Amino acid sequence: MSKTALRPPRGMRDFYPDDFRRRAWLFDHFRTVGQSFAFEEVDAPMLEHAELFTRKAGEEIVDQLYHFELHDRHLALRPEMTPSIARMVIAQAGSLRMPVRWFTVTQNWRYERMTRGRKREHFQWNMDVWGEPSVTAEAELIAAIFSLLDQVGLPRGEVKIRINSRALLEETLRKGVLAQRPEAFAPLCVVIDKLDKIGADAVIDQLTDSEGAVGLDETSAREVVGLLQLRDLDEAARHAPAGSHAFEELKRLFSLLEAYGVREDVIFDASVVRGLAYYTGIVFEAFDAAGTLRAICGGGRYDNLAQTLGGKPIPAVGFGFGDVVLGELLSDKGLWPELPRCVDDLIFPFGESEREAAIQIATRLRGQGRRVELILDSPKLKRAMIDANRIGAQRIWMLGPDEISRGHAKVRELATGKESEEPINPD
């Protein structure tokens, strides 16, 4: 066996007990919030037909697909949940009660260079609403994100959500630089999403690339980048067509978020477009207020995806919320709780003659729902006591020949040192 094979593949994680307890704690919160919003949990295969993910819009996520040919099939590890969810909704659209409210807690895969907050796998909490065209759905989802942040103990203000509308940008561009070429809108979004990462000049280069899918002239490209600087909703309205539906929806969303009590933590930001080609309407992303980490979560409306995949049109909106960036923020803020191992009873038979009684006690206590470690060999008392303290047991049951002869075990409460005798068979 090579040394390499004895390590996890690069960018992937082992979860030892301490790591696992943190993961379980976080997943519990994801699920509690999903359930408190009356969403139902679902799952789809980790491995899908690659075709489900290979859109041709130049997205980073498609370049980073873990995909391979196997037994004449082209398969891929899912890089995101939305296409699988779409597939499941399409397959049962006739019988599902709309709106469908589903959430998932799943592992996703991307082959990419590793930087802080990014590995080659991560776990992601998704919530999606299918069948509801109005921003009441966006408002529920954004409220759920804040509910999760509250649950994990992040004080309000530490995380903000930036909100924009691709529909508003599209309406604005359609009366201007994209008037003749509406089909260039989705690839344009994929390019301008990189603004923060590659800067305005590189974005303009890509928007004006005559070989690219967008192909603007330089003046138009600069105008597009200019629009992204807007941070004031009313000013954005002035660039949009009169009576803009997208603007009305955006305004309504902010007013709904006021009712949810989260208005102070959401911001209009015209530069938010998100990197996925399928978004059509509201888009949003959560980020740490200090701005030192990657986006904590992101989402948006994708009303055309069902149709693109061959189903009937169904409006939809959702978000994905990863475990890695949030975990780093909790670490930076010192907000991970202590999550000690929980053992109620440690059962210690002094020797093999006491093992039968030890097994009977362990079986009885486990039947009562207690978490019981049975010592499997016959250590010295001293090692058993060290073990009891190390695993944080509440009680140690000591079974020596004297105790057995009286039908009892000696029980010590670890916290107080108090000792008592308990019958081996209380009936």
Place this chain on the structure above:
Amino acid sequence: MSKTALRPPRGMRDFYPDDFRRRAWLFDHFRTVGQSFAFEEVDAPMLEHAELFTRKAGEEIVDQLYHFELHDRHLALRPEMTPSIARMVIAQAGSLRMPVRWFTVTQNWRYERMTRGRKREHFQWNMDVWGEPSVTAEAELIAAIFSLLDQVGLPRGEVKIRINSRALLEETLRKGVLAQRPEAFAPLCVVIDKLDKIGADAVIDQLTDSEGAVGLDETSAREVVGLLQLRDLDEAARHAPAGSHAFEELKRLFSLLEAYGVREDVIFDASVVRGLAYYTGIVFEAFDAAGTLRAICGGGRYDNLAQTLGGKPIPAVGFGFGDVVLGELLSDKGLWPELPRCVDDLIFPFGESEREAAIQIATRLRGQGRRVELILDSPKLKRAMIDANRIGAQRIWMLGPDEISRGHAKVRELATGKESEEPINPD
């Protein structure tokens, strides 16, 4: 999008809400039992270096590996957890408190022909003990399996566990047909494991194949197959060398299982060897008493695996328990519980003027830990009532203009039809 890509890949499952609730119910039981035995949950990457799994002993599991070259790495979807667990134990053997008691609930992958109870992925509950050489560890694991069966409501007697010892077989063969060729023992086990599936003649053919790894003469091969017929422990002892350690351990295991109260549901069966090459000692498998399904779970001792993988020797024993066969048994017996969707409150604003109040109520109730569905559009009362019944809501909160003007909502208990008025803002 092709029709194919809109279905899960063959042998893999979508989990719609009803399916997911069953899965979650089963996983909860796996975890409850794991914790009640004071085992700690861990996880490793779904994707590992293929080398970790590609043993050269002719095992079916290696032939069925989902493996592929990607970015110059030879990777594989894990077909089983044991090698990953071994890798993790080896990496931290110096700092882990032995015995290590770990469990996992993970998805594993095998590319194979699909028959009843076998898909290309399944979820598996594993429990492993590392660092304990005595059968006290086997006894704990077998007791945990019965504890799970109890928890899911299978009456004692519906599932039996067959137990054997490869060490006993090895001792017996070493004084006889394998006296000169001890290295043939592991491949011999891989062959004789197929007895039920391919029959005695085919097993003898493979054992006597001069190109194969075993290469017995026919008399010896028939003697081996003869040994597998034994069902009586004392008779097995007569074939073993005098003072056989393996026999003593097997006897001790049965006596420990008596103390656990499961002696009536375990059987000595010399034909059980399990298909994995790495087992060295006790092996066992659970099966339905009617004998109509594949093995429900299987496990055994694998004291040499750590060393084989390049670590220091550490004795170890564990089992894997899949979700598919148990699920079929529960279906056959009608033992799956009703697992209805749980929603506490449905909030129904008659129109958009009542939405703000509806949001406030939903937010408050969710803050109290209730599971609350907020209606996102403005349906007729009739549809809202149908919805409330369909999702099994306990209460529906009705918010019309009259109620709002009085600062109240009308609340109906679905089970009784009882109605009351509740303040929108109780403070």
